[in-house]
Amino acid sequence: MCAQLEKQNTNEITYEGLLKGNRDWVAATLAEDPTFFDRLSAGQKPPILWIGCSDSRVPANQITNTNPGDIFVHRNIANVVVHTDMNMLSVLDYAVNVLEVEHVIVCGHYGCGGVAAAIGNKQHGIIDNWLRNIKDTYRLHYHELDVISDPVKRRDRLVELNVIEGVFNLSKTSIVQNRWANGKKLTVNGWVYSLETGLIKDLSVSCESNDHLGSVFKMEGITTPS
Numbered sequence: 773m774c775a776q777l778e779k780q781n782t783n784e785i786t787y788e789g790l791l792k793g794n795r796d797w798v799a800a801t802l803a804e805d806p807t808f809f810d811r812l813s814a815g816q817k818p819p820i821l822w823i824g825c826s827d828s829r830v831p832a833n834q835i836t837n838t839n840p841g842d843i844f845v846h847r848n849i850a851n852v853v854v855h856t857d858m859n860m861l862s863v864l865d866y867a868v869n870v871l872e873v874e875h876v877i878v879c880g881h882y883g884c885g886g887v888a889a890a891i892g893n894k895q896h897g898i899i900d901n902w903l904r905n906i907k908d909t910y911r912l913h914y915h916e917l918d919v920i921s922d923p924v925k926r927r928d929r930l931v932e933l934n935v936i937e938g939v940f941n942l943s944k945t946s947i948v949q950n951r952w953a954n955g956k957k958l959t960v961n962g963w964v965y966s967l968e969t970g971l972i973k974d975l976s977v978s979c980e981s982n983d984h985l986g987s988v989f990k991m992e993g994i995t996t997p998s
Contacts, residue, residue, distance in 0.1 A: 811841075818844045821867035823860065823938065824879045825851045825886070830965055832879070835972065844871060850886030851878060852905045853938035855945065865947050874957050876948075878938040879972070880931045881965040887931050891923075906930070909937045935962040936977050943979045949991045952981050 801808050820843045822832040832843050846863040853860060867873045880887075889896055890906035910917055913933050920926040939962040942948055951958045962975040982990050 816841050816844070816871065818842055818871060819874050820844065821846070821864065821871075821873045821876045822879060823847075823851055823853060823863075823876065823942075825849065825881055825884060827881060827884065829967055830879070830881050835965060835970065844873060849899060849902055850884055850890070850906060850934065851880045851938060852886075852902065852934070853878060853941045854905050855941060861945070861947065864942070864945065868947050868951050868958065872956070874959065876942060876958065876960045877963055878935050878942065878961070879963040879965055880935040880938075881967060882928045882931055883967050884927075884931050887934060888927050891927055891930065906934055909934050912937070932962075932964055932975055935964055935975060938962065939977050939979060940985075943982060943985060944989045946991050949982050953991075 798809075818841060822843045822845045824830055824832055824845065824847050826847045826849050832845050833839065836843070844863075844867050846860055848857075848860070855861070864876070867876070886899075886903060887906055889899070890903040891910065896903075910930060910933075913930075917926055917930060917933075920929060939960050942960050948958060948960065958980070960979040962977040964973045964975060965971075966973065
């Protein structure tokens, strides 16, 4: 169910227009499904956690043709996944242990401004501290990246590697490893979205256990969440 509405021109969006758009959406949704909001307000049980970029052109529900309630979403600049991000970890913990999602998807996008900034040497402000995480991903893969002469292809490959490292970083968390150790299904996947085609590329990096991790990253003393 996805109500079809006439969209505002992005050059004409106003504060008042957003509120009118909300009213129009509610009216169209109720006309199509009078019980939609009753069901939505009763609770959520999404099977997917989506970790994506904050870029306004990459909305999880729209590019996957899903509805409100289908995907639990966390977004940040350049879809970075690091173990020091308490915001991301809090979302992950809630999604895995309360909502009991079965899939976590890290989704980047080609043409990512955050990745492009991380490759460069210009200062951008406080965000430079955040982008250091992507520079560290470059450091891990510089043998591959430095031989790519085309700067656009190099940036887009770093977009992919940033997603792949995000998938592995999720696998290293106690949250995800506890879920696996308790025998519950959880798959972590990496995707990249193309702004030019609208299509998603599956990077074929999928983790369903900690078997792929080095021994130093494997957790012991697993406990079941209360």
